[in-house]
Amino acid sequence: MKKAIHFGAGNIGRGFIGELLVRSGYEVTFVDVNAELVDLINERRAYDIKIVGDKPEIIHVEHVRAINSAAHPEELTKAICEADIITTAIGPNILKFIAPNLAAGLAERVKVNQQPLNVIACENMVGGSTVLKGFVEENLPEExxxxxxxxxxxxDAAVDRIVPLQKNDDPLLVQVEPYAEWDANVTQAKGEPPQIEGLTWVENLEAYIERKLFTVNTGHASIAYLAYRKGIKDIYSAMQDKNIVDMARKVWQETGDLLVRKFGFDPKKHEEYVKTTENRFRNPHLSDEVTRVARGPKRKLGAKDRLVSPATQLLAQGQKPSALATVIGAAFHFDYDGDKEAQEVQGAIQEKGLHKAILNYTQIPEESELFRMVENKTAGF
Incomplete structure (x- = not known):
């Protein structure tokens, strides 16, 4: 049996990447520092996934084990020497912390095993594997x-599957949505790219990253910021509000026009992708808190992120991104006291004024028509 290592034994690791690897004929070794979780996986050597939605299903996943990398780094090094693929799903901020152990294992591997190996960071970020590569290189011995x-x-990879917040009686059970997408950049692979069910190797990963970012993430954030202004608590409830759904559809029309022009996506297929995304947000089993989806407005309002980036690109194409300007304006009103970034943005508005806050967080040039649109929409809420 082929061998895979997956860093992160949490819900996304078990409920998404790990399951696809097992389904493709791999024995999966989860790597984590949660001793209780590692021990339970090693005790059972299996776990269940519950697909929630119109057609609920239980998937039983076997051929798994786990390593506590904090307690047994030497065991991890041995596993890396024998692995056929390595993946991660630990969160962007944790990549630097696994790099020392990964670097030590790879340094040993190339001495004893000269078979090509691919390391894929399956994180909600752009260029995750490249970032991880940089951290690994910093920790490699020169030789x-x-x-x-x-x-x-x-x-690098783009991944998409909703794994909702959950608390199950069985600590290894994971609830996930039916939809899953995993794309990876074939031009960065070494040797023959491993064929994994659910993984699509593509040459232009940027197209798939932006399709997901400007459809799923943009739509999710738009719904959340609009819902927060109305006092709606969760995404499922927001999707019952006609005005919010209508505005989300206008946002998707704008980002869809951009994506079709920029990357040549088939318009009908993209329309189906948007409809699938909307239906995912309507799944009552996956409903998330509005404040959790909207959290981190400082990052979400960034020039290269899900709201400002498509708006800026549309303006450059000669289009007027009115719907995107509306949700950017709503984001500047996200004042949830449980979010540090929200409080920072609100403090900047109070201290320096709305004009300077928009300029600072979005980096939209103040002479731009988009800047005027955003400022008017924000003031109008």
Missing amino acids: AKEAVAHYIGFP
Whole structure:
């Protein structure tokens, strides 16, 4: 049986990437520092996934084990030497913390195993594998760098599956939605790219990253910020509000026009992708708190993120992104006291004024028509 290592034994690791790897004929070794979780996986060597939606289903996943990387780094090194693929789902901020152990394992591997190996960071970020590669290189001994660069690939990936907040009686049970998408950059792979059910190797990953970012993430954030202004608590309830849904559809029309023009997506297929996304948000089993989806407005209002980036690109194409300007305006009113970024943005508005806050957080040039649109929409809420 082929061998896979997956960093992160949490819900996304077990409920998404780990399950696809097992389904594709791999024995999966989860790597985590949660001793109780590691021990339970090793005790059972299996767990269940519950698909929630119109057609609920239980999937039983076997051929799994786990390593506590904090307690047994030498066991992890041995596993890396024997692995056929390595993946992660730990969160962007944690990548730097796994790099020392990963680097140590790869340095040993290239001495004893010259088979190509691909390391794929399956994180909700752009260029996750490239970021991880940088952290690994910082931790590699000088004598191993050339061999690691030759044999080890770090293909960037785009991933998409909703794994809702949950508390189950069985600590290994994971509830997930039916939909799942995993794309990876074939041009960054070493050797023959591993064929994994549910993983699509693509040459232009940017297109799929932006399709997901400007459809799923943009739509989710738009609904959340509009719902917060109305005092609606969860996404499912927001999707019952006609005005919010109508505005979300206008946002999707704008981002869809951009994506079709920029990357040549088939308009009908993209329309189906948007409808699928809307239906995902209507799944009552996946409903998330509005304040959790809207959290981090400082990041979400960034020039390269889900709201400002498509609006800026549309303006450059000669289009007027009115719906996007509306939700950007709503984001500047997100004042949830449980979110540090929200409080920072609100403090900046109070201290320096709305004009300077928009300029600071969005980096939209103040002479731009988009800047005037956003300022008018924000003031109008």
